[in-house]
Amino acid sequence: MSSQSDAMLLVESGLSVKKPIFLETPTFVIGKASSADFSIDNPFVSRMHCRIRFADGAFFLSDLGSRNGTSLNGVLLERDEESLLNDGDSIILATDVVHLRFRQVSDQTIDRTKTYPHGAQQIPSDIRLDSARDAWVRGEKLSPALSAKEFDVLELLYMQRGTAVSRDDVARAGWPDREDGDVGNQEIEQCIRRIRRRIERDPRSPELIVTRRNFGYLMP
Numbered sequence: 001m002s003s004q005s006d007a008m009l010l011v012e013s014g015l016s017v018k019k020p021i022f023l024e025t026p027t028f029v030i031g032k033a034s035s036a037d038f039s040i041d042n043p044f045v046s047r048m049h050c051r052i053r054f055a056d057g058a059f060f061l062s063d064l065g066s067r068n069g070t071s072l073n074g075v076l077l078e079r080d081e082e083s084l085l086n087d088g089d090s091i092i093l094a095t096d097v098v099h100l101r102f103r104q105v106s107d108q109t110i111d112r113t114k115t116y117p118h119g120a121q122q123i124p125s126d127i128r129l130d131s132a133r134d135a136w137v138r139g140e141k142l143s144p145a146l147s148a149k150e151f152d153v154l155e156l157l158y159m160q161r162g163t164a165v166s167r168d169d170v171a172r173a174g175w176p177d178r179e180d181g182d183v184g185n186q187e188i189e190q191c192i193r194r195i196r197r198r199i200e201r202d203p204r205s206p207e208l209i210v211t212r213r214n215f216g217y218l219m220p
């Protein structure tokens with residue numbers, strides 16, 4: 001059975017934050033107020049915009065009377081009416097201002113209750129990342145460690161596993177200091193090549209980071 005810590009929100013658009021938002025409390029409120037469990041500084045987001053509630057092994061989404069609405073899979077929710085959340089559901093706040101995706105942990109996602117050597121957590125595709133920002137591939141710790149940029153890009157691809165990640169998202173993850181998003185394709189490709197050289201058995205035939213032509217990259 002699911003537990004309240006077995007779910008997360010992935011940011012698809014509208015926020016600079018790209019790391020997953022873990023739902024670690026039975027009632028998780030999203031809004032502009034600082035007292036919200038996850039605070040969003042956006043004028044179109046209400047102080048208490050929406051709520052995700054865990055009950056009886058399931059997660060439910062409801063709008064809290066927000067000014068600009070909350071949508072679930074394209075359907076605008078009525079105030080205080082709870083809707084069941086399923087893995088992969090799309091949540092949109094304030095008419096496409098913020099786009100989130102609900103994910104439930106399965107055998108292919110993070111196990112936050114199980115510990116591994118050096119505090120690492122197991123992730124798919126023979127990769128583990130730990131709290132010290134070290135990467136482990138097929139049971140071996142990468143040494144020397146990945147650069148900060150390489151680790152951030154690898155972490156993004158993992159967190160969005162199973163979904164193709166655009167070059168723009170890779171640029172935001174690896175080059176957050178470039179607010180104008182001025183990152184060339186060549187820089188991105190060079191970064192991916194460096195990561196592949198460290199984690200792939202054969203970088204010329206990658207299995208862990210796959211190119212999606214004319215779009216970006218995918219970690220299966």
